[in-house]
Amino acid sequence: MFNRPKEVEELLESLVAQTFLDDFEVLIIEDGSTEKSEDAIAKYKKRLRLRYFFKENSGAGASRNFGMQKASGNYYIILDSDVILPKHYLSEIKEILESAFTDAFGGPDAAHTSFTTLQKAINYAMTAVLTTGGIRGKKSSVVKFQPRSFNFGLSKAAFEKTGGFSRMKNGEDIDLTFRLWQKGFETQLIERAFVYHKRRASVQQFLEQTYGFGTARPLLNKKYPQTAKLTYWFPSLFIIGLYASLIVVFFGYPQTLGFYCLYFFTIFLDSLLQNRNLKVAFLSIIATYIQFLGYGLGYLKSQFLSKNTGF
Known part of the structure; x- marks a missing residue:
């Protein structure tokens, strides 16, 4: 956690409200924050079995590893500090793992009713089938699920055998998933174990975040060439095609731009149906464009210009 x-x-507060009856501990790892959370945490020390650690800034992956090294349990749940848990979250995980155990799992993210319109639009762009293919939690859209670090479960045995998260700044959760598979561990999506992912983001922050995601994928492709897919090029090709279609309009060829207009109009309608809010639907168009732009540019730079492997 950093400055949150x-x-x-x-x-x-959402952990206090859990219906889960078994004992569990909560570890808060403060990763060199300048806005410390000690005062916010203090009021929960009598309500939760809570342990707080402050360490020098070393990045998210190293902080998660630090937390798992300090934890006393045999199964860890890694959460970003900007998520809110539904009250049945822990109970849902226990039920599924008792019936179909895997050494790692991931869960989807959703938008809470209290979120801003921009946060809801970003959530749509990150999770919709029309934008990401539903890879962040639509079970019908994935074969082998790749958990994301904002909502990631990992057994102690799997952590010890893999060493946990790598030094990658972005894509460290996908890197860990690939190493889990290499070591023979299975992952699964627990659809009912969703979190409300708040994403404290402006348009600029979302652009920077998706840019980081884009830079990570070519590095992962180089490290795990068997996982590379042509679909990872789609955001880059989408943005190149969009700008090319804008140029050829001036030469009397508007047809290609029409396809993009139809796509964005479909995004508007789909978001409107899901969110029942005109402003969120309009902002979903912007969020989708920003997502493709950031990821696409990051992918191209990492693919052709970056010499640093990041590992």
Whole structure:
């Protein structure tokens, strides 16, 4: 966690509200924050079995590994500090793991009714079948699920055998998933174990975030060439095609741009049906464009210009 005292308080409040009856501990890892969360956390120390650690800034992956090394349990759940848990979250995980155990799992993210319109639009862009193919939690859209670090479960045995998260700044969760598979561990999607992912984001922050995601994928492709797919090029080709279609309009060829207009109109309608809000639907168009732009540019730079492997 880095500089998120308000968000971590909301997360802890949602942990207090869990219907889960078994004992569990909560570890808060403060990764060199300048806005410390000690005061926000203090009020929960009598309500949760809570342990707080402050360490020098070393990045998200190293902080998660630090937390798992300090934890006393045999199964870890890694959460971003900007998530809020539904009250049945832990109970759903226990039920599924008792009936179909895997050493790692992931869950989807959703938008809470209290989120801003921009946060809801970003959630749509990140999770919709029309934008990402539903890879972040639509079970029918995936064969082998790749958990994301904002909502990631990992057994102690799997952590010890893989060493946990790598030093990658972006894509470290996907990297861990690939190493889990290499070591013979299975992953699964627990659809009912969703979180409300708040994403404290402006348009600029979302662009920077998706740019980082884009830079990570070519590095993962080089490290795990068997996982590379042509579909990873789609955001880059989408943006190149969009700008090319804008140029050829001036030469009397508007047809290609029409396809893009139809796509964005479909995004508007789909988001409107899901969110029942005109402003969210309009912002979903912008969020989708920003997502493709950031990821596409990051992918191209990493593919052709970057010499740093990041590992």
